[in-house]
Each structure stands twice: as C-alpha cells, then as structure tokens.
Amino acid sequence: MISFNNVSMRYPNSAHLFRQVSFSIEKGDFVLVTGQSGAGKSTLLKLMAGIEPPSSGHILINEQDISQLHPNAIPYLRRRFGLVFQDHKLLYDRNSFDNVALPLSIQGITGEDAARRVRAALDKVGLLNKEKAMPITLSGGEQQRLAIARAVVSRPSIVIADEPTGGLDKTASLEIMQLLKAFNDVGVTVIIAMHDVAQVSTIAYRTLHIEQQTISAMPAQAGIL
Numbered sequence: 761m762i763s764f765n766n767v768s769m770r771y772p773n774s775a776h777l778f779r780q781v782s783f784s785i786e787k788g789d790f791v792l793v794t795g796q797s798g799a800g801k802s803t804l805l806k807l808m809a810g811i812e813p814p815s816s817g818h819i820l821i822n823e824q825d826i827s828q829l830h831p832n833a834i835p836y837l838r839r840r841f842g843l844v845f846q847d848h849k850l851l852y853d854r855n856s857f858d859n860v861a862l863p864l865s866i867q868g869i870t871g872e873d874a875a876r877r878v879r880a881a882l883d884k885v886g887l888l889n890k891e892k893a894m895p896i897t898l899s900g901g902e903q904q905r906l907a908i909a910r911a912v913v914s915r916p917s918i919v920i921a922d923e924p925t926g927g928l929d930k931t932a933s934l935e936i937m938q939l940l941k942a943f944n945d946v947g948v949t950v951i952i953a954m955h956d957v958a959q960v961s962t963i964a965y966r967t968l969h970i971e972q973q974t975i976s977a978m979p980a981q982a983g984i985l
C-alpha cells in the first residue's frame with residue numbers, strides 16, 4: 761500500500777536523515793516508527809503523506825508514484841490520510857462538532873449528511889456528549905480523541921499519527937493507542953511515530969526503526985516493554 765524504493769532525504773544545508781531506504785507497509789498494518797528525537801520520524805510521516813518531497817527515490821501509494829502525481833490529484837491523495845499530531849492542531853474558536861465537520865465541509869459535504877458522519881465519528885471516540893464543548897474545556901486526552909475523530913471522519917484508509925500520546929499521562933496514552941488500534945481492527949492502516957513505545961505493551965505492531973541514516977523494519981511483535 762505504501763512503498764519506499766531507495767528513498768533518501770535531507771533538508772537543504774543539513775545532513776542526510778536517511779539514505780537509500782526501501783520498505784513497504786501493507787494494508788491493515790499497525791506500524792510504529794521509532795527512533796531518537798531528531799532521527800527523522802516526523803519527516804518520514806510527511807514523506808508518506810506527500811507533505812515533503814524526498815531528495816531522491818520513489819514513494820508509491822497503491823502502486824502510484826506520488827512524485828509523478830498531477831497537482832490536481834494531490835487533494836485526493838491527502839484524503840486517503842487522516843493526520844493526527846501531538847499538539848492536536850484543533851481550532852480553538854470552534855466547538856467539537858465544528859472541528860470534526862471541517863474536513864467534510866472542505867470536501868463539500870454539509871447539512872444532515874455531514875452531521876450524521878460527525879456524530880458517528882464523535883461516537884467512535886467517546887465524545888458524543890461533548891459535541892458543543894469548546895476544545896479548551898476538554899482534557900488533553902479528550903482533545904486528542906477529538907483530533908482522531910477529525911482525522912477519521914472522511915474515512916481515510918490510512919491514519920498517520922505523530923507522537924499522539926505526547927504530553928498525556930499513562931491512562932490517557934493507553935486510551936489513545938487502543939482507539940487507534942480499534943480503527944486498525946476494522947481495516948485502517950495505522951502508522952504512529954513514537955520515541956517512547958512503553959505504552960503499547962499489549963498491541964501487536966511492526967516497527968520501522970530509524971538510526972544512523974537507515975531504517976530497519978521489524979515484523980509484527982507484541983510489545984514486550
């Protein structure tokens with residue numbers, strides 16, 4: 761579903777983050793991207809989602825080389841991805857419902873159809889009773905669950921989360937991981953960047969570990985940390 765072929769990446773005027781890396785992620789995988797701070801985890805996620813171009817090599821999403829896509833096709837590519845960030849990137853002047861409705865309204869889906877989908881997504885993350893709440897009144901864990909509802913409301917086939925449990929306590933972190941796993945269980949490919957994998961002890965996952973400009977892929981394992 762996602763394949764990297766001899767991909768190298770460096771930002772202008774800095775050293776390579778990785779050189780000539782090749783790996784693939786299959787539909788339905790639950791993948792952790794690990795590595796020290798600054799290793800290039802966020803960058804790897806951005807390459808996958810077509811947000812940053814690689815310095816060289818090819819990235820294929822469903823057999824399609826994303827560097828060859830017509831600019832008009834980029835919004836359609838983005839729609840396949842639900843993105844979740846550590847800092848949520850919620851709109852703090854809009855309530856929960858409106859935050860989740862935003863990706864739909866960008867796609868021209870409004871009214872009852874949108875409302876039904878927004879409520880279904882809020883229900884999945886356990887926030888149906890908070891649809892009118894402003895994000896600032898929610899706990900850190902609830903804000904992250906709201907960000908997940910917004911990421912999945914367009915039914916993406918891939919969810920990418922960058923340190924989604926950053927700043928959360930252990931209980932809230934575990935809830936977020938279990939929620940992402942629940943989407944994975946219904947077929948969504950889930951890719952999570954994390955420097956601390958201690959919370960995921962009961963979840964089977966594959967890892968892509970970034971170190972010394974290379975990426976090593978390890979097969980599915982139940983966490984042992």
Ligand code: ADP
Nearest residue numbers: 771772777795796797798799800801802803804
């Ligand atoms: P991680 O997520 O593993 O902490 P990042 O992918 O965020 O790593 O960053 C890897 C390195 O690339 C860091 O040294 C960071 O400063 C640098 N970097 C990240 N984004 C940019 C950018 N847009 N321009 C230049 N350097 C960047």
Ligand code: ADP
Nearest residue numbers: 877880881884912913914915916917946947948
């Ligand atoms: P509906 O089909 O009415 O949208 P569902 O209960 O099937 O309701 O899904 C509710 C919400 O859960 C969806 O809007 C979406 O946010 C999320 N969801 C459920 N299944 C998937 C899936 N396979 N991929 C992505 N998101 C999903």
